[in-house]
Amino acid sequence: LSSQANRFAFGKLSNSWFCGLPGNPVSAALTFYQLVQPLLAKLGGNTASAVPPRQRVRTASRLKKTPGRLDFQRGILQRSANGELEVTTTGHQGSHIFSSFSLGNCFIVLERERGNVEPGEWVEVEPFNALFGGL
Incomplete structure (x- = not known):
């Protein structure tokens, strides 16, 4: 992604997944949309493509x-x-x-x-x- 998403943390703490978003609002929303939302869909069992349509x-x-x-x-x-x-x-x-x-x-x-x-x-x-x- 762009520098707008260059501060993204991802991992697992005990039994919980963790996603750390950037500090400013636009970067956080963009990072959530591009990275976290597809991850949540996949973790939830969604087998459809995680890539947003363009x-x-x-x-x-x-x-x-x-x-x-x-x-x-x-x-x-x-x-x-x-x-x-x-x-x-x-x-x-x-x-x-x-x-x-x-x-x-x-x-x-x-x-x-x-x-x-x-x-x-x-x-x-x-x-x-x-x-x-x-x-």
């Missing part, structure tokens, strides 16, 4: 990104005027801006090597599940 759509807004790390930005997945799915940013992506989860309904997944993204370019999105009230 799809490719065009972005309608410019996305700022520095190459070198995988990035999960919050976005709004919606239908454009011509009926196609597109994604826009929720705005500033600071790790303290938890309101981006209430504004957005998906993660925009930007590959490690990718830099800034211009409107009209293709990106992968991962819709939030009911955990965040998404699609």
